[in-house]
Amino acid sequence: MAQILQYLANGLVFSSIIILGSIGLSLVYSIADFANFAHGDTMTLGAYGAFVAFGVFGGLGGTVLGLPIGFFLSLAVGMALAAVVAVLTHILVYKPLDTDSIGLLITSIGVAFVYRAVLQATFGTDFLQYDISRSGPIPVLLDTLNVAVTQRDVAIIVSAAVLVAGLHLLLQRTTLGRKMRATADNPDLARVSGIRTDRVILVMWVVGSALAAAGGVFLALYSQLDPRIGFNILLVVFAAVILGGIGSVYGAMLGGLLIGMLHELTPLLSDVGLPVSNAYAPAVAFVIMVAVLLVRPRGIAGDMT
Amino acid sequence: MSTLDVGTYSPREKGVVGLLGALAALLLVAVLTGFLAPAYLLYLIGLSAMYMLLSMGLNVQWGYGGMINFSVAAFFGLGAYGTALLTASGSPISGGVSPVIALFGGLGLAAVLAVIIGYPTLKLRDDYLAIASLGLAEVVRIFILNESQWTAGSAGLTGIPLFFSDWPVLGDLTYPYVFNVGGTPVFNMSQSVVTSLLNVVLVTVIVAAVYLFLRRIHQSPWGRVLRTIRTDEDLAETLGKNTFAFKMQAFVIGSLIMALAGVFYSHLVLFVSPQDLQPITTFYVWVAVILGGTGSDRGAMLGGFTIVAIQQGTRFLTDTGALPIGAAPLRLMLVGLLIIFIVRLRPEGILPPERELIWPDSMGGGRDE
Numbered sequence: 001m002a003q004i005l006q007y008l009a010n011g012l013v014f015s016s017i018i019i020l021g022s023i024g025l026s027l028v029y030s031i032a033d034f035a036n037f038a039h040g041d042t043m044t045l046g047a048y049g050a051f052v053a054f055g056v057f058g059g060l061g062g063t064v065l066g067l068p069i070g071f072f073l074s075l076a077v078g079m080a081l082a083a084v085v086a087v088l089t090h091i092l093v094y095k096p097l098d099t100d101s102i103g104l105l106i107t108s109i110g111v112a113f114v115y116r117a118v119l120q121a122t123f124g125t126d127f128l129q130y131d132i133s134r135s136g137p138i139p140v141l142l143d144t145l146n147v148a149v150t151q152r153d154v155a156i157i158v159s160a161a162v163l164v165a166g167l168h169l170l171l172q173r174t175t176l177g178r179k180m181r182a183t184a185d186n187p188d189l190a191r192v193s194g195i196r197t198d199r200v201i202l203v204m205w206v207v208g209s210a211l212a213a214a215g216g217v218f219l220a221l222y223s224q225l226d227p228r229i230g231f232n233i234l235l236v237v238f239a240a241v242i243l244g245g246i247g248s249v250y251g252a253m254l255g256g257l258l259i260g261m262l263h264e265l266t267p268l269l270s271d272v273g274l275p276v277s278n279a280y281a282p283a284v285a286f287v288i289m290v291a292v293l294l295v296r297p298r299g300i301a302g303d304m305t
Numbered sequence: 306m307s308t309l310d311v312g313t314y315s316p317r318e319k320g321v322v323g324l325l326g327a328l329a330a331l332l333l334v335a336v337l338t339g340f341l342a343p344a345y346l347l348y349l350i351g352l353s354a355m356y357m358l359l360s361m362g363l364n365v366q367w368g369y370g371g372m373i374n375f376s377v378a379a380f381f382g383l384g385a386y387g388t389a390l391l392t393a394s395g396s397p398i399s400g401g402v403s404p405v406i407a408l409f410g411g412l413g414l415a416a417v418l419a420v421i422i423g424y425p426t427l428k429l430r431d432d433y434l435a436i437a438s439l440g441l442a443e444v445v446r447i448f449i450l451n452e453s454q455w456t457a458g459s460a461g462l463t464g465i466p467l468f469f470s471d472w473p474v475l476g477d478l479t480y481p482y483v484f485n486v487g488g489t490p491v492f493n494m495s496q497s498v499v500t501s502l503l504n505v506v507l508v509t510v511i512v513a514a515v516y517l518f519l520r521r522i523h524q525s526p527w528g529r530v531l532r533t534i535r536t537d538e539d540l541a542e543t544l545g546k547n548t549f550a551f552k553m554q555a556f557v558i559g560s561l562i563m564a565l566a567g568v569f570y571s572h573l574v575l576f577v578s579p580q581d582l583q584p585i586t587t588f589y590v591w592v593a594v595i596l597g598g599t600g601s602d603r604g605a606m607l608g609g610f611t612i613v614a615i616q617q618g619t620r621f622l623t624d625t626g627a628l629p630i631g632a633a634p635l636r637l638m639l640v641g642l643l644i645i646f647i648v649r650l651r652p653e654g655i656l657p658p659e660r661e662l663i664w665p666d667s668m669g670g671g672r673d674e
Contacts, residue, residue: 035432093645102373102431103648106595109588110644117638121630231584235443238436279451286440293433294425 002146007265013153013222015260016160020215021237022244022252023167024208030184030247031204032094034104038112039212040234041119042082044227046213047220048119050078054130065158066151067132074130075159075217082213083206085115090205112231120227128225156218163214164253167207171249180204184247236263236282239289245298259285321607321656347501349617351573354508355566356609360593361515361602362562368600368658369523370555371535373435376422376442377590380415380560382582384567386449386456387411389577394464397457404468408568415564416557418445423556427549439584446582461578468572469503504573511569512606515562519602522558531555563590589616592640596647598654607656615639 021043028036050071057070057077064072089111094104137148171177182190183200191197219229236259244255266281276284332349335341359381366372390396391407402410426437449456456462469475522528534541534548541548571577593612597604615636623632630638647654 035436093649097649099648099652102435103652105432105435106591107645107648109591110641110648113588113637113641113644117634117641120637121634125633235436235440239440242433242436277451279447283444283447286437286444289440290425290437293429293437297430297433 003271004268005145005147007268008261009147009149009153011261011264013156014264015257016157017215017219017222018233018237018240018260018263019164019253019256020160020211020218021233022240022256023164023249024210024212025237026241026244026247026249026252027180027184027204027208029241031180031187031201032090032104033187034101034108035238037105037108037234038089038115039108039208040230040232040237041112041115042086042209042212042230043216043219043233044119044230045085045115045216046078046082046209047216047225047229048078048123049081049213050074050217051123051128051130051220051225053077058131065155066135067155071130071132072159075214078217079210079213082209082216086205086209087202090202116227116231123227125227128220130221130225132221152221156222159214160218163211167211167249170207176200176203180207184249235289236285239285242289243292259288262288318656325607325610344495344497344501347498347505348573349613351501351504351508351569352617353610353613354505354512355569355573356590356593356612357512357606358508358515358566358569358609359563359590360597360605360609361512361519362559362566363590363594364600364602364605365519365555365559365562367594368605369528369531369535370552371431372427372552372556373431373438374556374559375435375439375584375587375591376445377563378582378584378586379418379422379442379445380563381567381570381586382445382449382577382579383414383418384411384564385571385577385581386462386567387414387564388568389462389465389571390456392466392571393462394466395457395462396464397453397455400464403471404466404572411568411571412561412564415560415567419557419560420553423553427552427556439587442582442584442587446579449582450579456579459579461576461580463576465571465575465577467500467503467575468507468569469500475503504569508569508573511565515565516602516606523602527551527554589640592644592647595652595654596643598657601654601656601658604654604656604658608654615643 021039024042025036025039028034028039051074053074054070057073058068060068060070060073062069093107093111097103097107099107132152135151137150138154141147141149169177171181179190179195179200180203182193182195183197183204187197190200216230219233223229237256240255240259241252242255243259244251244253263281263285266276266278266284269276269284332341332346336343336346359377362380363374363377366374388404388407388411390398391400391402391410392404393400422438422441426434426441429437450459452458453460530541530546530551533544534546534551538548541551570581589612593608594605595608596611597606597608619632619636619639622628623630623635628635
């Protein structure tokens with residue numbers, strides 16, 4: 001029992017990261033209308049941005065959720081950097097293109113390579129870590145539930161929840177959010193209704209990339225940082241988006257939660273006698289993705305925006 | 306004279322031929338002046354031909370049939386692993402099988418996987434097919450990486466023999482190999498040159514056979530149905546064609562050609578590892594196809610050549626130490642920029658299909674179909 005609770009706790013942390021990644025991917029998919037293969041490398045970009053910023057702000061005193069305040073400043077820097085790069089990429093690369101969604105998809109692979117090449121040339125391929133000391137499991141949870149959860153895990157979950165709640169308020173309570181939902185739902189109709197969809201698309205890039213960057217930062221905090229972390233997780237994020245239903249932000253959140261959980265629950269399969277090791281966790285996610293595409297191509301949440 | 310007339314070449318085609326001729330001359334000079342080892346040049350030719358095979362295989366799927374297959378690396382890897390597991394001395398399964406027989410092991414594995422991946426995915430929308438096939442290719446890579454009792458895992462397979470190692474004459478050559486004419490030694494070649502030469506002969510035969518085969522099927526009624534499917538699948542369906550069956554056939558044929566490239570790679574490099582199944586291999590082949598011209602087999606060949614030029618050229622560039630960037634990021638950067646610029650400036654590729662789409666009958670004076 002404690003074992004299952006432990007898997008669920010791990011799943012919650014991993015889900016938080018996947019959810020942050022999948023929201024942006026889903027936004028781009030619905031508004032710009034292509035599968036953005038550079039999204040994973042946008043996550044990596046944010047993580048490196050925060051890494052550099054942490055070198056500057058890391059010394060700031062005080063802690064929130066067990067992490068230095070400087071870390072949260074660096075997180076913001078990483079998010080801002082990813083947003084700026086994504087907007088520039090949109091203006092310089094995607095917008096002038098006269099091509100279909102497949103042309104855009106292939107172009108985004110090129111963009112991903114350029115991002116990664118720059119990071120690799122600047123930082124090398126070695127593993128890096130944010131210079132924050134790791135603390136052991138929180139004693140209370142370990143004693144009462146026999147579940148090992150660190151302060152860092154809690155910080156990731158809470159931060160992701162705050163960001164997701166912020167996005168929810170933006171989408172539901174502001175005019176900008178209504179315009180975004182309208183554009184995602186039907187870009188042509190939104191345009192003829194007088195919404196400046198060009199601006200909405202820019203906002204979408206900003207929001208999507210900033211959240212992706214946050215996901216990248218937490219991923220690097222959770223494990224390690226290297227130029228491939230984002231790309232390595234991209235397909236899992238795609239699985240989440242497809243599971244939730246393309247074009248649905250809330251579907252992406254739900255899909256992210258489920259895929260993240262399933263990813264960390266993989267060891268259960270060997271507990272029940274199926275010899276599937278942890279290394280197959282991403283493979284399980286991909287197989288689920290293909291199964292969902294076959295049975296319900298619109299995802300479990302359908303067109304709920 | 307229309308620009309599509311059989312037998313005449315457009316200025317662009319002449320330009321490409323001229324450029325390739327100049328490059329070939331440059332390489333020849335480099336060899337003659339001792340700047341480039343002959344065996345290495347032959348190795349490069351073999352590698353280029355291998356990428357040509359991969360591009361032609363993808364071209365059957367994407368160029369002829371419009372299927373976005375992002376699992377090229379998996380089929381390449383199964384061809385390579387299929388033959389390596391059967392022939393290599395370091396194989397955890399058996400090893401020691403003749404490469405000529407093992408070849409069919411690689412092809413068989415690829416054919417089975419093509420049906421397993423194709424069956425669920427070929428009905429999907431374009432972009433879903435891309436994501437799903439990339440995901441399934443990753444499943445294959447993860448499997449090979451982790452099931453080390455069958456695949457030797459991350460260590461990879463060593464001890465793969467040369468393709469001609471057990472052939473009567475070719476396998477028994479002694480080195481340095483001296484070829485005599487009337488008692489006078491004419492050739493005096495080291496082992497590396499002889500084996501590289503044999504590899505080039507082998508791959509040239511394969512590429513030529515595949516090219517002729519593809520040209521034949523592309524011009525056949527089968528090829529025409531496939532082109533119709535690519536343009537308008539519903540139309541093909543309305544005309545009473547079983548589009549799924551046609552796509553599946555094209556998918557399997559393309560995958561077998563990719564596996565053939567993998568088999569050749571195994572016996573060229575004599576080492577395979579899960580590293581060869583990374584998605585980057587798939588993307589290299591995509592660059593080759595869209596650069597050369599989607600649907601054009603000559604373009605696919607040009608693209609395959611370009612990929613090797615980028616892979617090996619970056620090594621030379623960075624070896625001089627004049628660049629402030631490593632070979633790996635430079636290569637990634639060049640490939641990335643190449644993708645962005647092709648889609649932006651020349652989406653139809655350098656050598657788009659022109660004559661390929663015309664069957665000789667319709668031009669008058671051509672041979673009968």
